[in-house]
Amino acid sequence: MLYPLIKNMLFTLDPERAHALTLTSLQRLEKSGVLSMMCADLQDAPVELMGLKFRNRVGIAAGLDKNAICIDALSALGAGHVEIGTVTPRPQEGNAKPRVFRLLEAQALINRMGFPNEGMDAVLPRLAARKHQAICGANIGKNASTPLEQATDDYLKCMRVLAPQADYITINVSSPNTLGLRNLQATDYLRPMLVALLEERVRLLPTLGRGLPLLVKIAPDLSDDDLYSMADLFLELRIDGVVATNTTLSRPSGLGSLAEQAGGLSGRPVHALSLATVSKLRQRLGAGFPIIGVGGISSAEHARAMRQAGADLVQIYTGLLYRGPSLIKEVAAALR
Numbered sequence: 546m547l548y549p550l551i552k553n554m555l556f557t558l559d560p561e562r563a564h565a566l567t568l569t570s571l572q573r574l575e576k577s578g579v580l581s582m583m584c585a586d587l588q589d590a591p592v593e594l595m596g597l598k599f600r601n602r603v604g605i606a607a608g609l610d611k612n613a614i615c616i617d618a619l620s621a622l623g624a625g626h627v628e629i630g631t632v633t634p635r636p637q638e639g640n641a642k643p644r645v646f647r648l649l650e651a652q653a654l655i656n657r658m659g660f661p662n663e664g665m666d667a668v669l670p671r672l673a674a675r676k677h678q679a680i681c682g683a684n685i686g687k688n689a690s691t692p693l694e695q696a697t698d699d700y701l702k703c704m705r706v707l708a709p710q711a712d713y714i715t716i717n718v719s720s721p722n723t724l725g726l727r728n729l730q731a732t733d734y735l736r737p738m739l740v741a742l743l744e745e746r747v748r749l750l751p752t753l754g755r756g757l758p759l760l761v762k763i764a765p766d767l768s769d770d771d772l773y774s775m776a777d778l779f780l781e782l783r784i785d786g787v788v789a790t791n792t793t794l795s796r797p798s799g800l801g802s803l804a805e806q807a808g809g810l811s812g813r814p815v816h817a818l819s820l821a822t823v824s825k826l827r828q829r830l831g832a833g834f835p836i837i838g839v840g841g842i843s844s845a846e847h848a849r850a851m852r853q854a855g856a857d858l859v860q861i862y863t864g865l866l867y868r869g870p871s872l873i874k875e876v877a878a879a880l881r
């Protein structure tokens with residue numbers, strides 16, 4: 546009810562300033578107990594997936610809480626899981642600002658952030674300190690300055706450091722804003738990298754004393770051939786799940802003048818692409834392979850469509866900016 550007013554105020558600010566202000570306000574509200582009161586009526590509808598127990602089917606997509614400062618607040622707002630990151634081994638600034646743009650008519654964003662984050666060592670204690678019950682995944686990537694040939698080392702470092710405090714790990718090879726990152730989706734690159742990560746996980750498991758699901762996050766811009774090659778690789782290597790999709794480099798019509806900004810497009814215009822990707826993945830991967838559907842979910846109907854396309858869980862990001870935090874409850878209830 547309040548959100549239209551807050552949104553009017555936030556949308557007068559630069560998108561990144563508005564985002565930072567939202568996160569600090571959420572932190573404060575969570576500490577004061579207000580958020581938990583708002584969501585006291587939210588009924589759990591537990592789902593078991595990848596050996597983890599999610600309290601509902603809706604999560605927060607990576608990029609919203611890059612540095613893991615708001616896990617408890619997002620959990621208090623009803624999220625069944627929060628995917629923090631993308632986290633890289635070393636802290637980095639990301640691309641030059643401005644780098645996030647609101648496409649109001651289209652209810653979309655274009656961003657070319659390039660993984661600004663405080664680095665894995667700063668994030669680790671925050672994961673350890675979380676109190677709420679949401680499952681927490683760590684989305685990991687490579688530093689911009691790391692050559693593509695050494696990317697595997699960056700992913701290995703992040704996995705090693707964050708594994709003790711993360712419920713699952715998502716390997717992000719699909720952000721369009723780190724030069725060359727999407728090349729890692731080619732199976733020639735991806736196979737040795739995933740094999741190395743899976744071997745490292747075998748070494749980590751005895752110390753962890755529990756499972757550590759490994760997921761891969763993919764783009765909505767893959768050709769069918771590339772998508773199916775990746776799906777076949779996931780089955781062959783027994784990857785635990787796939788997150789589909791990241792933002793798109795495509796520009797559907799009707800986006801307005803900001804459409805020419807470089808970066809990844811998210812929000813309503815990406816929904817059809819993400820849906821089609823999830824549907825093709827489900828066909829290829831068969832029943833029972835965990836899929837997290839993300840892209841343009843901004844209503845209960847979008848979330849139901851994503852479920853029908855084959856997603857076990859869904860994640861939201863851009864829809865939250867346009868619809869407000871009540872979207873979490875709305876989607877959780879729709880998928881109960």
Ligand SMILES: Cc1cc2nc3c(=O)[nH]c(=O)nc-3n(C[C@H](O)[C@H](O)[C@H](O)COP(=O)(O)O)c2cc1C
Nearest residue numbers: 606607608630631656790791811812840841862863
């Ligand atoms: C500003 C912004 C930053 C993002 N940063 C990341 C990121 O760091 N890592 C990642 O895997 N996805 C990132 N994403 C992509 C989202 O996680 C999601 O896959 C995509 O936005 C589609 O979902 P949506 O339409 O609900 O936003 C980002 C998206 C936005 C809008």
